[in-house]
Amino acid sequence: MTSPSTENTGDLDPEIRLLAAIAYGESSTSDMYEEMAALASIMLRQSKARGYSSLASFTSQEKSFSFVVADGNQRYKRLMRATAAQIEKSIAMTDAVRAAKNAFSGGPDYSNGAYFWDGADIKSNYANHFKVRHGIKFINPTHNIYSIKESTKLIIKSRTTKTKVDGKITKKTEEVYRYDHVYESTAAYGGTIFWKNSDDYMKLTGAKAYR
Structure with missing residues (x-):
């Protein structure tokens, strides 16, 4: 650009x-x-x-x-x-x-590296807000300008493997990863909270910082 x-x-x-x-x-x-x-x-x-x-x-x-x-x-x-x-x-x-x-x-x-933001609607529409439903975490209490609760949504990724011994198939399920929030606050000014995707979420899922 x-x-x-x-x-x-x-x-x-x-x-x-x-x-x-x-x-x-x-x-x-x-x-x-x-x-x-x-x-x-x-x-x-x-x-x-x-x-x-x-x-x-x-x-x-x-x-x-x-x-x-x-x-x-x-x-x-x-x-x-x-x-x-x-x-x-x-x-x-x-x-x-x-x-x-x-x-x-x-x-x-x-913005301290943020890719997203929210205004007052994150409080007025808290129960149905996209970020709230996917998990938000305030890195600094001063970022919580609307005095809302942090939200978590535990996501666990598992992998199931099958082995066959003496004609008998057994299954083993192992946890691959877990995370409980997607968005982390980076700053807040005026009426706006700024967010980025959490490092764990991106590392574990391969998600892009800007999506």
Whole structure:
């Protein structure tokens, strides 16, 4: 993926504007720079991991990863339509642009290597939430900004072998591996919790970090 220009002159590069608008739209109204920067880093990391040549192609092909691009999110639309002067007058939108530029320039990753995030819906839809059902663990108590319970779902992979001795077949079942959660928190800012797949889950199952 080619890094767009980060010069602060004239109109924004389309890729920077798109990433800034996504970070602004996905973040909470607390307008924390760290939250927007973490979101921007994840979007760019996901785009690269999935093999896209641009953020625009990623968001057009995988619309469900960031719903704000297509669901009418007002913050997203506001920044996508904003003039340079309007962005300059808004501390929050200026920080969103700064967050996008930070991601493209390889600056500090406030998400701490995350590939996923959740907002308030992880609490309001706790019982049916995808990550909760697959197991979540908070690596640091400060990441649990919604005061929800950790969840576990024990998965045990077994292997059965057959042996034949004197015409008699016997079966032996052995455990291959087990894990009880998929997602581990990496950070939390504003209204967003950031996650990655657990190392054990990936090592044992061969799962990809970005899936």
